[in-house]
Amino acid sequence: xxxxxxxxxxxxxxxxxxxxxxxxxxxxxxxxxxxxxxxxxxxxxxxxxxxxxxxxxxxxxxxxxxxxxxxxxxxxxxxxxxxxxxxxxxxxxxxxxxxxxxxxxxx
Amino acid sequence: xxxxxxxxxxxxxxxxxxxxxxxxxxxxxxxxxxxxxxxxxxxxxxxxxxxxxxxxxxxxxxxxxxxxxxxxxxxxxxxxxxxxxxxxxxxxxxxxxxxxxxxxxxxxxxxxxxxxxxxxxxxxxxxxxxxxxxxxxxxxxxxxxxxxxxxxxxxxxxxxxxxxxxxxxxxxxxxxxxxxxxxxxxxxxxxxxxxxxxxxxxxxxxxxxxxxxxxxxxxxxxxxxxxxxxxxxxxxxxxxxxxxxxxxxxxxxxxxxxxxxxxxxxxxxxxxxxxxxxxxxxxxxxxxxxxxxxxxxxxxxxxxxxxxxxxxxxxxxxxxxxxxxxxxxxxxxxxxxxxxxxxxxxxxxxxxxxxxxxxxxxxxxxxxxxxxxxxxxxxxxxxxxxxxxxx
Ligand code: SF4
Ligand code: SF4
Numbered sequence: 362x363x364x365x366x367x368x369x370x371x372x373x374x375x376x377x378x379x380x381x382x383x384x385x386x387x388x389x390x391x392x393x394x395x396x397x398x399x400x401x402x403x404x405x406x407x408x409x410x411x412x413x414x415x416x417x418x419x420x421x422x423x424x425x426x427x428x429x430x431x432x433x434x435x436x437x438x439x440x441x442x443x444x445x446x447x448x449x450x451x452x453x454x455x456x457x458x459x460x461x462x463x464x465x466x467x468x
Numbered sequence: 469x470x471x472x473x474x475x476x477x478x479x480x481x482x483x484x485x486x487x488x489x490x491x492x493x494x495x496x497x498x499x500x501x502x503x504x505x506x507x508x509x510x511x512x513x514x515x516x517x518x519x520x521x522x523x524x525x526x527x528x529x530x531x532x533x534x535x536x537x538x539x540x541x542x543x544x545x546x547x548x549x550x551x552x553x554x555x556x557x558x559x560x561x562x563x564x565x566x567x568x569x570x571x572x573x574x575x576x577x578x579x580x581x582x583x584x585x586x587x588x589x590x591x592x593x594x595x596x597x598x599x600x601x602x603x604x605x606x607x608x609x610x611x612x613x614x615x616x617x618x619x620x621x622x623x624x625x626x627x628x629x630x631x632x633x634x635x636x637x638x639x640x641x642x643x644x645x646x647x648x649x650x651x652x653x654x655x656x657x658x659x660x661x662x663x664x665x666x667x668x669x670x671x672x673x674x675x676x677x678x679x680x681x682x683x684x685x686x687x688x689x690x691x692x693x694x695x696x697x698x699x700x701x702x703x704x705x706x707x708x709x710x711x712x713x714x715x716x717x718x719x720x721x722x723x724x725x726x727x728x729x730x731x732x733x734x735x736x737x738x739x740x741x742x743x744x745x746x747x748x749x750x751x752x753x754x755x756x757x758x759x760x761x762x763x764x765x766x767x768x769x770x771x772x773x774x775x776x777x778x779x780x781x782x783x784x785x786x787x788x789x790x791x792x793x794x795x796x797x798x799x800x801x802x803x804x805x806x807x808x809x810x811x812x813x814x815x816x817x818x819x820x821x822x823x824x825x826x827x828x829x830x831x832x833x834x835x836x837x838x839x840x841x842x843x844x845x846x847x848x849x850x851x852x853x854x855x856x857x858x859x
Contacts (some may be wrong), residue, residue: 372686375687375688376691377691378690378691378692378694378698381688381691381695382669382678383570383631383692383693383695383699383756384568384569384570384571384631384680384692385568385569385680385681385682385684385688385692386678386679386680387678387679387680387682388669388676388678390677392679433778441513452757
């Protein structure tokens with residue numbers, strides 16, 4: 362799942378300077394979906410389901426929208442996008458989220 | 469409609485503030501710094517007196533001033549500011565953001581030395597240091613030029629082929645604080661001239677939403693910078709177009725350079741801003757003595773008009789490059805640009821670098837005359853020379 366830096370071959374297929382919108386403007390909505398920030402993660406949030414009071418704070422504060430909140434219920438962390446910043450863990454009022462070293466999951 | 473021009477005694481700073489009043493930008497954010505302060509002081513007076521509709525944002529630093537005008541500009545409105553010296557240095561990070569995000573901000577500069585030693589007087593170290601920030605730079609000889617250039621700068625910045633920020637530079641104290649007679653054109657005429665900003669892609673266009681300021685790494689940054697280079701080369705053409713339009717209002721010329729008594733000149737001086745005025749006086753006197761001397765006053769410094777400089781110096785025996793800035797450990801900034809411009813001439817004029825006026829040291833007529841006499845005598849050397857320096 363680790364994203365590699367783009368190869369020369371991949372870069373060639375991207376749009377050239379004449380076609381690109383100026384000033385680095387992003388003219389398509391939701392293009393952040395293409396940037397899987399999960400590859401940056403050094404710590405993984407682990408939610409203790411027993412402690413969680415379903416308050417939605419973590420979901421609201423997550424800068425990458427990686428904790429979905431649907432139909433009044435917090436869902437699992439989307440690890441493709443969770444970059445491991447730990448904000449969810451800080452804001453959780455009942456300390457239900459523990460940040461664990463990512464390396465522990467790759468043994 | 470009557471063209472109610474009037475002649476008013478104004479400092480360079482008040483002339484610039486007057487231009488800003490006529491432009492009536494949506495947002496001005498600024499922080500005071502000598503010798504720029506009286507531009508935004510006068511402008512905030514206009515705001516309090518209800519003479520403009522501008523949202524004046526009083527910020528806590530120049531870094532914030534530039535941040536605020538970048539934010540405003542990205543919503544598609546006109547945003548302006550003014551600074552110099554340490555203020556420009558503190559803006560540095562966001563000044564690069566302004567050009568990178570293609571914000572057509574116009575910023576007036578009252579050129580001032582860079583500390584240390586602390587010095588509030590004029591030289592060009594501040595803006596010369598910023599010459600590679602992808603800002604257009606225009607240098608003005610006097611208050612009148614500074615006033616008129618503000619209008620030119622705004623239309624140039626906002627032109628669809630350009631969309632880059634512009635610094636309008638006047639000499640700190642020498643121009644910024646000396647009172648001169650300035651011809652102020654009618655408000656309606658000038659407001660008509662600048663019209664409204666026509667911005668298509670901006671953060672307040674909710675029909676076509678965009679995001680600005682996203683990260684670009686190895687995949688796209690290079691392409692974005694290449695676009696800025698293209699915009700700079702387009703700015704050369706647009707500068708003349710907008711200048712021609714402004715000529716129709718003022719009757720004045722807005723070439724890349726002002727060519728003064730160059731037709732049969734044997735030797736010439738090139739310089740920028742107020743020193744051009746001193747040089748003109750010396751040219752007139754030496755011409756009376758039958759000496760064939762001339763002046764190229766450079767207005768547009770970035771983008772640099774290589775072709776025009778090359779044409780201007782064709783057939784000239786020796787050029788003196790007089791400038792108010794060092795490039796420590798290298799050729800002084802204007803010298804290296806002039807040198808690269810004349811490289812393609814088959815018969816290259818001799819070149820002499822003269823650095824003068826650091827920290828506001830006066831450039832006297834005899835300094836200029838001395839330089840002309842050295843050029844006429846063919847006494848040019850590879851080393852930089854200094855005018856007005858105690859040995
Ligand atoms: S660690 Fe950061 S990115 Fe991951 S879910 Fe928590 S707030 Fe979101
Ligand atoms: S912030 Fe904590 S308690 Fe609230 S929903 Fe998230 S994990 Fe549960």
